[in-house]
Amino acid sequence: MNVKPLADRVMVKLEKNESKTAGGIIIPDTAQEKTQTGLVVAVGDDAEKIKVKAGEKVMYDKYAGTAVKIDGVEHLILKMADVIAVIE
Numbered sequence: 001m002n003v004k005p006l007a008d009r010v011m012v013k014l015e016k017n018e019s020k021t022a023g024g025i026i027i028p029d030t031a032q033e034k035t036q037t038g039l040v041v042a043v044g045d046d047a048e049k050i051k052v053k054a055g056e057k058v059m060y061d062k063y064a065g066t067a068v069k070i071d072g073v074e075h076l077i078l079k080m081a082d083v084i085a086v087i088e
Contacts, residue, residue: 001069005042008049008080012038012058012065013073036062037087038076049080057087 015037020026026058040056052058064082068075 003042003047003068003070003075005077007044007045007069007077008046009044010040010050010058010078010083011042011079012060012076013041014038014076029064036060041075044080046080052082052083052086058083059085 003011005088037057037059040052040054042054043050043052060076060078061082061084065076065078068077
């Protein structure tokens with residue numbers, strides 16, 4: 001499936017959380033906190049508002065966006081205002 005965000009929206013592929021602590025304790029998925037970083041995979045067509053490009057790693061607001069599953073992979077579609085930092 002091919003999805004292209006519209007206007008000032010950005011599609012981000014979610015990163016996986018570590019499932020083990022440094023001490024080796026396994027944390028189940030239900031107890032893990034939702035990640036707030038991801039990889040930009042597609043951007044909308046509003047060049048004036050969008051400040052990121054595909055391939056950049058970004059940090060976003062905790063409860064932002066709309067979750068979608070594309071080909072079995074979790075993604076978020078966010079407004080550009082919800083993206084708070086680029087991680088280098």
